[in-house]
Amino acid sequence: MNDTLKNVLLVINPVAGDTDKQPIIDLVRDYLRPKGKLKLFRTTGKDDAANLHKEIQSFRPDRILVAGGDGTVKMVAQACDGARYVLGILPAGSANGLATDLGLPQDCGKAIVTAMGETTVRMDALRIGDSIGLHISDLGINAELIKNYSDAAVRGRFGYVLSSIPTLRETRTPYHFTISANGEERKVEGIMVAFANSKKFGTGALVNPHGQIDDGRFEVLVFKKLDVLEILKTLRGDIDLDTDFVVVIQTTQAQVTTLEPVSFQIDGEPRGEVTQVSVSIIPGFVEIANDV
Structure with missing residues (x-):
């Protein structure tokens, strides 16, 4: 244990991942x-x-210390309001995308050792309207899935699976997006537009191989069609960035508008339906304990 860390605040999201958090409290x-x-x-x-x-x-x-998923980590980072606190992540959400992307231990005992360690990484954040995002936010089919999951009675990964059935059957794709970035405007059709500050979803799916959490840039990913083969390749982690399936725009700020309201989510939290989203990078926003 780092002897300089005498006072520790443990932020617990009781409903994250549909698991009992008392064992985490006891271990800490x-x-x-x-x-x-x-x-x-x-x-x-x-x-x-x-x-x-x-x-x-x-x-x-x-x-x-933060025991929850991506949304909880984001909330804690925002609550720090720019103050120089180090956050230690104890993965406890349904999908721990940021922890997965950082290579943090999933075992709670090992995660505590990392979270209390001296090695840290300072990562960027995305300014999204009046909120921030640390991981991956998006408009479209994934946000629909997250909304359906949040409304479902069954939590955990099985809840995601159940929620995906009506989402895929009833989705209104393709959506029509107008994307402004790097002084250019392009109109595209697609199933989803994502704003990525990292590489992977919580499932481990590699969706943004160019993503770096500390490079002062983010990626706008336009997924153009519901292609089962390409989705399976992505889930295996061998995405080849086929431009018929996904377009990548690297930038420091972007604005996306839609013809009709589209479901939107920030770091796994549904934010209703929107017709416009503005995003910009905040370099070095938060410091995370990470011994990788």
């Missing part, structure tokens, strides 16, 4: 004994960022 407490002090903050889904910001200002933790 055991790890900190006898010198460390642990304080818990449980999310409720109401004013979490604002309430957490007040807790951080009051407690002044030496390290903030």
Whole structure:
């Protein structure tokens, strides 16, 4: 244990991944004994960022641990409001895309050791309207799937599978997008437009091989058609960027508009239907513990 980390704030999302978080709390407490002090903050889904910001200002933790999925990590990073806190991720969501992309341990005991370590990486974020994104946000079929999943009674990966059935059957694709980036405007049809600050979805699917979390740029990915063969290749991690399937635009800012409202999500959290999204890069926004 890093002896300089005396006060630790553990942010728990109780519903993430549909799993009991008490074992995580117990492991963190055991790890900190006898010198460390642990304080818990449980999310409720109401004013979490604002309430957490007040807790951080009051407690002044030496390290903030996050037990949840991508949306929880994003909320904590936003609650820090630019202050130089290091976040340690304990993957506990249904799909832990950011943790997967960073190569963080999935085993909780090993994840705690990494999360409390001295090695860190400072990563960029995406400014998306009045929010931020750390991982992958998108408009279209994936956002529809996430919305259906959030409304479903069954959680976990099986819930994703069940939610995909009506989504694929009832989707209104193709959508019509207008994308403005790098001084150019292009009109495209597709099933999804994604804004990627990293390489992989939580399933491990490699969707953005050019993605780097600290290069001061992000990628706009236009998936043009619902091609089962190409999707299977992507899930295996051997995407070859066939331009008939996906177009990649690397940039520092972009705006996407649609003819009709389209489902939108930020880091796994549904944000309703939109007709316009503006995105820009925020270099070096948050520091993450990572010994890889």
